[in-house]
Amino acid sequence: xxxxxxxxxxxxxxxxxxxxxxxxxxxxxxxxxxxxxxxxxxxxxxxxxxxxxxxxxxxxxxxxxxxxxxxxxxxxxxxxxxxxxxxxxxxxxxxxxxxxxxxxxxxxxxxxxxxxxxxxxxxxxxxxxxxxxxxxxxxxxxxxxxxxxxxxxxxxxx
Amino acid sequence: xxxxxxxxxxxxxxxxxxxxxxxxxxxxxxxxxxxxxxxxxxxxxxxxxxxxxxxxxxxxxxxxxxxxxxxxxxxxxxxxxxxxxxxxxxxxxxxxxxxxxxxxxxxxxxxxxxxxxxxxxxxxxxxxxxxxxxxxxxxxxxxxxxxxxxxxxxxxxxxxxxxxxxxxxxxxxxxxxxxxxxxxxxxxxxxxxxxxxxxxxxxxxxxxxxxxxxxxxxxxxxxxxxxxxxxxxxxxxxxxxxxxxxxxx
Numbered sequence: 001x002x003x004x005x006x007x008x009x010x011x012x013x014x015x016x017x018x019x020x021x022x023x024x025x026x027x028x029x030x031x032x033x034x035x036x037x038x039x040x041x042x043x044x045x046x047x048x049x050x051x052x053x054x055x056x057x058x059x060x061x062x063x064x065x066x067x068x069x070x071x072x073x074x075x076x077x078x079x080x081x082x083x084x085x086x087x088x089x090x091x092x093x094x095x096x097x098x099x100x101x102x103x104x105x106x107x108x109x110x111x112x113x114x115x116x117x118x119x120x121x122x123x124x125x126x127x128x129x130x131x132x133x134x135x136x137x138x139x140x141x142x143x144x145x146x147x148x149x150x151x152x153x154x155x156x157x158x
Numbered sequence: 159x160x161x162x163x164x165x166x167x168x169x170x171x172x173x174x175x176x177x178x179x180x181x182x183x184x185x186x187x188x189x190x191x192x193x194x195x196x197x198x199x200x201x202x203x204x205x206x207x208x209x210x211x212x213x214x215x216x217x218x219x220x221x222x223x224x225x226x227x228x229x230x231x232x233x234x235x236x237x238x239x240x241x242x243x244x245x246x247x248x249x250x251x252x253x254x255x256x257x258x259x260x261x262x263x264x265x266x267x268x269x270x271x272x273x274x275x276x277x278x279x280x281x282x283x284x285x286x287x288x289x290x291x292x293x294x295x296x297x298x299x300x301x302x303x304x305x306x307x308x309x310x311x312x313x314x315x316x317x318x319x320x321x322x323x324x325x326x327x328x329x330x331x332x333x334x335x336x337x338x339x340x341x342x343x344x345x346x347x348x349x350x351x352x353x354x355x356x357x358x359x360x361x362x363x364x365x366x367x368x369x370x371x372x373x374x375x376x377x378x379x380x381x382x383x384x385x386x387x388x389x390x391x392x393x394x395x396x397x398x399x400x401x402x403x404x405x406x407x
Binding site: 004008019021028093 | 332343
């Protein structure tokens, strides 16, 4: 009975661990160039500044502002993932998985904040996911030519 | 009714995915680089897609023949996955030639230990296989594979391997073991003829196929989307003329 309970707990924990490791494996994908920069500039996304603020200063986190910023960037990027240079207007399987992963970490961050625990790592993970999304959008836009429009002009016309 | 419909739906999705991945590996000639993964998928298709279906239609779902065939092939597939993990260990140790001989001995020992204990437990309980014993047996077998897979994952992090494909293959296998191991443990823990047992039984119908689907999707991503590092063979034809003169073959 004790062994079975132990196996149940450990296996459930490892299941979640492997799910997380799979998402991290997808996020490790290398892009030929940093496509996300043009997407960030064209859409005035703020997640790079959130990451820089966390990396550079070891002070307290402006939680409510960061939370709002990340949520807004997430909404903008998921819209772009679906509609920018995407003829199917559908997310791919890995994008769906990463969207779920983002939402899970977001919930985890909110819970940690409510419990007065450090939320810095969760925020860093969220910015990594957003960077991946921005890279994917940038890569797609870069691959498709829209007449004389530059990628940033195309995004502004969406 | 809905449960049966979902069961069949999951079954065909999983088999379609196995077949699709096998065709992809053969068509792209990836089976030469991943023979163990191809072999495991082939065994999965042959046992789950062909063998079990044949016994299912020939004897019926409630027959003893189907139950014996199902559970014994389940143990065989778990042992096959164990061998697959061993080949992943070999791939992870490709650059560490000192570690592999020691690990090989350890893995051979553990494999025969698991086969021996499994065979002994099955032969002793063959007459009353369809009691709580089968849940306990599978729970232990899947958990052993899960522990071995996790050891491999930890080892890969320790030696800082840059093989992203192997990393995702191991993660996929971890999903395949962790879900069913937890589910078998839950079924073993819940008392018979209670609503909790019925829920656990219902869950069992979905956890297995969903975890297999998770593994297959992860593997498909690993072999199709990740960029591969190309190894250039040091043949004389590929080396510029001046440099070729200095190569001793």
